[in-house]
Amino acid sequence: MEATTKNSNWNTGKNTQILAAQHYRPSDSSSLAQQSPQYCPKNFSFADDAQLASNRSRIASLASHQANNITNSPLQGAAYAIHGDIMAGVTKRTANSLSFGTLFPTTLTNSEHASIFNKVRSLYGGDNTIQNTADIDAHAETPLFGSETFTLGDVSTTSEVSSAILGGAQLLKSVPKLASAIKDLGSKEVQIWGFRGGKGDTRSSVLNNPDPNVRAEAYTGHIGVSLDKGKTIYGFGPKVSSNETKMDVISNLKNHQTYSGVITDDSTLFRDVVAGKYDPSNAPPINLYVMTTKTPPDVMTHLNRAVNQREISGVRYGFPEATHPTETVRNCATAFGECGLSIPSKDGKLINYIPAMQDQGAKKIR
Amino acid sequence: MLNHKAVLNIQRALGDLSGEWRSLKGLGERSEEIVHQYNQLLNILLDWGWDAYIDGLDPDCMLPDRLMGRRYLIAAKDSIPPDHAGY
Numbered sequence: 001m002e003a004t005t006k007n008s009n010w011n012t013g014k015n016t017q018i019l020a021a022q023h024y025r026p027s028d029s030s031s032l033a034q035q036s037p038q039y040c041p042k043n044f045s046f047a048d049d050a051q052l053a054s055n056r057s058r059i060a061s062l063a064s065h066q067a068n069n070i071t072n073s074p075l076q077g078a079a080y081a082i083h084g085d086i087m088a089g090v091t092k093r094t095a096n097s098l099s100f101g102t103l104f105p106t107t108l109t110n111s112e113h114a115s116i117f118n119k120v121r122s123l124y125g126g127d128n129t130i131q132n133t134a135d136i137d138a139h140a141e142t143p144l145f146g147s148e149t150f151t152l153g154d155v156s157t158t159s160e161v162s163s164a165i166l167g168g169a170q171l172l173k174s175v176p177k178l179a180s181a182i183k184d185l186g187s188k189e190v191q192i193w194g195f196r197g198g199k200g201d202t203r204s205s206v207l208n209n210p211d212p213n214v215r216a217e218a219y220t221g222h223i224g225v226s227l228d229k230g231k232t233i234y235g236f237g238p239k240v241s242s243n244e245t246k247m248d249v250i251s252n253l254k255n256h257q258t259y260s261g262v263i264t265d266d267s268t269l270f271r272d273v274v275a276g277k278y279d280p281s282n283a284p285p286i287n288l289y290v291m292t293t294k295t296p297p298d299v300m301t302h303l304n305r306a307v308n309q310r311e312i313s314g315v316r317y318g319f320p321e322a323t324h325p326t327e328t329v330r331n332c333a334t335a336f337g338e339c340g341l342s343i344p345s346k347d348g349k350l351i352n353y354i355p356a357m358q359d360q361g362a363k364k365i366r
Numbered sequence: 367m368l369n370h371k372a373v374l375n376i377q378r379a380l381g382d383l384s385g386e387w388r389s390l391k392g393l394g395e396r397s398e399e400i401v402h403q404y405n406q407l408l409n410i411l412l413d414w415g416w417d418a419y420i421d422g423l424d425p426d427c428m429l430p431d432r433l434m435g436r437r438y439l440i441a442a443k444d445s446i447p448p449d450h451a452g453y
Contacts, residue, residue: 199422204443220425255430256388283420319426322382322389331426349381351374351424 187294190225190303190341193233193270194290194333194357196350197221200283207246215269216246218278218286221350223332224266225341227303230290234307235266236335238317258318258329263310274366289354291362293342302339312338320348373416376407381427383407392430405435405453418442 238259344356
């Protein structure tokens with residue numbers, strides 16, 4: 001019953017109808033109300049089980065009658081089983097579309113029979129030739145998949161048809177996965193490393209130190225990418241002149257100045273952050289995150305070209321503005337997006353970027 | 367007790383304002399308005415007891431030091447620049 005109860009649109013198409021019907025047998029009608037409570041009044045209770053069982057039996061008989069008529073018709077073999085399933089589906093559709101009072105009457109009157117025929121007619125597009133159970137049988141024998149004449153050798157067993165249909169359904173379910181798998185063919189893993197800058201005394205210990213190996217990024221925060229699983233981590237930053245102090249550069253960046261952009265091997269910086277070298281002595285340590293993203297070959301080509309050339313053509317470095325990135329200005333968080341790399345956040349602000357990394361499964365390295 | 371989510375949201379708003387200020391190159395009435403709003407938000411954080419030194423702002427969320435409020439600069443143990451605008 002699973003396919004039936006889960007598929008709320010089961011009466012919208014013939015294929016769907018068959019899928020639902022193959023799980024359904026007339027005897028299932030005894031549990032219809034319990035298994036498909038959406039077809040019953042909300043305040044319904046199963047207090048009078050005996051009467052309920054009796055009425056279920058009537059519905060089961062009706063369905064059985066339809067199925068028997070079909071198996072006595074000129075069509076033979078497994079095709080009948082298919083039609084039997086279809087008929088069971090029609091019966092179920094009919095039953096489900098009826099009110100509860102009609103579904104479980106105390107007596108099934110002629111007018112109620114007529115009501116059922118009306119319902120069946122509606123299922124076949126309002127065909128007025130359906131007047132009695134024989135007409136229903138005749139319509140049920142109409143092939144659903146065209147006007148071909150079935151012969152014994154051509155038909156499949158119910159289980160074969162079911163398997164084929166279910167196999168098709170499974171295949172359809174697999175299509176997105178298949179497309180994704182095809183897309184992943186040839187993809188490489190790129191790591192994105194990131195941290196927000198150290199607080200407390202990290203600022204003074206970094207910015208007041210003239211040693212270029214003491215990196216200002218430990219205070220500003222930084223993002224890097226690795227194309228070789230963390231062995232080498234590249235970053236994008238401003239190309240500064242030798243007479244500018246770290247303090248000068250940060251002050252200029254705050255003051256809307258941009259710099260030529262340069263890609264550098266920042267592996268040592270990231271490893272030093274991992275080692276806690278830049279942690280403040282009087283504030284929480286720096287947290288560093290790493291996430292992995294699958295990257296298609298064409299993007300890998302762009303990334304490799306960029307790291308080999310040590311620049312991203314035409315892209316300058318600047319702090320994020322109201323619109324970021326622009327065609328000409330990016331920062332460490334957005335630069336590699338220019339190469340087509342999928343980045344977790346595009347506004348360039350590390351206060352948003354690092355949480356976005358976490359949301360996308362980044363691992364906290366420290 | 368600080369509401370860290372609220373603090374983070376205000377810090378994000380500060381980042382947006384500083385980004386807008388940079389877009390405007392610090393020119394025009396809107397830029398002045400931004401600086402005013404920015405320092406009002408900073409004062410709210412400081413009023414809440416936010417520690418501007420231990421939980422300082424990211425540099426990309428800041429205005430130039432001359433436009434940062436004096437109260438903030440003191441709390442963050444930053445020096446007050448000679449050309450400070452007096453906020």
